[in-house]
Amino acid sequence: MNQQDSFKQSDEFKRGMQDIIVDTTSVSFVDGVNGRLFYRGINIAELAAHATFEETAWLLLSGKLPTKSKLEGFQWGLRNMSRTQEKVLRIIEEMPQHSHPLFVLQTGLSALACIDRSEEYLEEDNYIENVMRIIAQSPVILSAAYRHYLGVPLLEPRSDLSFVENFIYMLFGKIPTKNQTRCMEIALIIQMDHGFNSSTFTARAVASTLTNFYSATSAAVGALSGSLHGGASELVVEMLKNAKNSNDIEKYTRDLLHSGAKIMGMGHRVYKTIDPRAIIFRDLLTQLTSKDEKESDLKLLTRIEIEARKYFEEKMMPVFANVDFWSGAVYKKLGIHPILYPAIFAAARMVGWCAHILELRQNNKLYRPTSHYIGEVNIPYIPLEQR
Numbered sequence: 555m556n557q558q559d560s561f562k563q564s565d566e567f568k569r570g571m572q573d574i575i576v577d578t579t580s581v582s583f584v585d586g587v588n589g590r591l592f593y594r595g596i597n598i599a600e601l602a603a604h605a606t607f608e609e610t611a612w613l614l615l616s617g618k619l620p621t622k623s624k625l626e627g628f629q630w631g632l633r634n635m636s637r638t639q640e641k642v643l644r645i646i647e648e649m650p651q652h653s654h655p656l657f658v659l660q661t662g663l664s665a666l667a668c669i670d671r672s673e674e675y676l677e678e679d680n681y682i683e684n685v686m687r688i689i690a691q692s693p694v695i696l697s698a699a700y701r702h703y704l705g706v707p708l709l710e711p712r713s714d715l716s717f718v719e720n721f722i723y724m725l726f727g728k729i730p731t732k733n734q735t736r737c738m739e740i741a742l743i744i745q746m747d748h749g750f751n752s753s754t755f756t757a758r759a760v761a762s763t764l765t766n767f768y769s770a771t772s773a774a775v776g777a778l779s780g781s782l783h784g785g786a787s788e789l790v791v792e793m794l795k796n797a798k799n800s801n802d803i804e805k806y807t808r809d810l811l812h813s814g815a816k817i818m819g820m821g822h823r824v825y826k827t828i829d830p831r832a833i834i835f836r837d838l839l840t841q842l843t844s845k846d847e848k849e850s851d852l853k854l855l856t857r858i859e860i861e862a863r864k865y866f867e868e869k870m871m872p873v874f875a876n877v878d879f880w881s882g883a884v885y886k887k888l889g890i891h892p893i894l895y896p897a898i899f900a901a902a903r904m905v906g907w908c909a910h911i912l913e914l915r916q917n918n919k920l921y922r923p924t925s926h927y928i929g930e931v932n933i934p935y936i937p938l939e940q941r
C-alpha cells in the first residue's frame with residue numbers, strides 16, 4: 555500500500571486550511587454569518603463614522619482606543635518616523651520604471667531591515683518603535699514607487715500634515731481637500747485588519763520563526779498582491795471597462811460566469827453574506843457620484859452585482875460582493891490610478907499585520923503545519939547514465 559492509499563483510508567484534511575483554527579486572536583473578529591467586522595470589539599461601521607486613521611491604528615496595535623496624550627504621542631512618532639530614507643529612495647530609483655508599487659514596497663521593507671541595526675529588532679522595548687517605523691515608512695515607499703512609475707520627482711512628507719493627508723500629498727503633490735482626506739481615511743480604516751486572511755496568516759507564520767518585523771511584513775505584502783486577495787480591486791475596474799465596451803452588461807456578466815471565470819470582487823472564504831466593508835465602500839461611491847451621471851460606475855457595478863447574484867442564487871451559492879468590489883470605483887472617483895489600489899490596501903493592512911505580529915510575540919509558537927505525503931517511498935537512485 556503506498557502513502558496515498560493509506561491517507562485515503564484513514565485521514566481527513568482541509569485543503570486551503572478552510573475552517574482550520576491555527577491560533578487565537580483578539581485583534582479582530584470577522585462575523586461571516588451576520589456580515590460584521592469588529593476591531594478589538596468595536597464595529598468597523600462605528601470606526602468608519604467617527605475615528606481617525608491614527609486612533610484606529612492605535613486601537614488595533616494596543617487593544618484600546620488611545621487617550622488624548624497617547625494619540626498625540628503616536629501621531630508625533632509616526633510623523634517622526636516618516637522621514638525619507640535616502641538609501642531606500644536610491645534603490646527605488648534604480649528599479650525598472652514600471653515596477654509595481656507592491657513589489658517595490660517588499661524591496662523597500664527588506665532594504666529597511668538591512669539599514670536598521672539588526673540587534674534593535676530583538677529588543678522587547680523596541681517593538682512599538684519598529685512597528686511605527688514600518689507603518690510610517692510604507693506610504694513613503696509606496697508614493698515614491700508610484701512617482702518613479704510616473705517618472706516624476708519623489709516628494710518628502712510634510713511635518714504639518716496628518717498621516718492620511720501626507721499619503722495623498724506624497725502621491726499627487728497636492729494637499730487634499732477635507733472630503734478627499736476623509737474618503738481615503740475611511741478606506742484605510744476599513745481595510746486595516748481582517749482576522750486570519752492569507753496575508754495576515756503569512757505575516758504571523760513568518761514572524762513565528764522570530765525573524766524581524768520587516769521580513770514578516772514584506773512576506774505579507776507578497777501574499778496580498780495575488781488576484782485572489784488584495785489584487786482583485788484592480789481587476790474589478792478592468793472587468794468594468796470590458797463590461798462597458800460589450801454594450802450589454804447583463805449578457806457580459808452571464809457569459810463570464812457561464813465560461814467558468816470568476817467575477818472579481820465577489821465571493822469570500824468567511825462571509826456568506828455581503829461584506830460589511832463593501833457596504834461602506836458602496837455608500838462612499840454613492841456620495842461621490844452625481845445623480846445626473848448617466849453611465850456611472852455605481853450604476854454599472856450595481857447591474858453586474860444584481861446579474862451575478864441572480865446566477866449565484868439559482869445555484870444556491872453564497873457568493874456576495876466583497877471589499878474589493880466597490881473600492882476601485884471609489885478610488886477612481888478620487889482620481890487614483892488602478893496600480894495604486896492594492897498599494898492603498900497594503901498601507902492600511904500594514905497596521906493589522908503589525909498588530910498580529912505584536913500579539914504573537916506575547917506568546918510565540920512556531921507555525922509549522924503538517925501535510926499528507928502522497929508520493930512514494932524507497933525509490934532507488936538511478937545513476938544519470940542509466941536514466
Ligand SMILES: CC(=O)SCCNC(=O)CCNC(=O)[C@H](O)C(C)(C)COP(=O)(O)OP(=O)(O)OC[C@H]1O[C@@H](n2cnc3c(N)ncnc32)[C@H](O)[C@@H]1OP(=O)(O)O
Binds near residue numbers: 784824873878
Ligand atoms: C481582500 C480579499 O482578499 S477579498 C477576496 C478578493 N478576491 C476576489 O474577489 C477574487 C474572486 N473571488 C474568489 O476567487 C473566491 O471567492 C475567494 C478566493 C475570495 C474565496 O475562495 P474560496 O473560499 O476558496 O472559495 P472558492 O473559490 O472555492 O469558491 C466556492 C465556489 O464558489 C464559486 N465562486 C466563488 N467566488 C466566485 C466568483 N467571484 N465568481 C464566480 N464564482 C465564484 C467557486 O467557483 C466555487 O464554485 P464550485 O464549488 O462550483 O467550484
Ligand SMILES: O=C([O-])CC(=O)C(=O)O
Binds near residue numbers: 748
Ligand atoms: O479575510 C479574507 O480572507 C480576505 C479579506 O477579506 C481581507 O483580507 O480583507
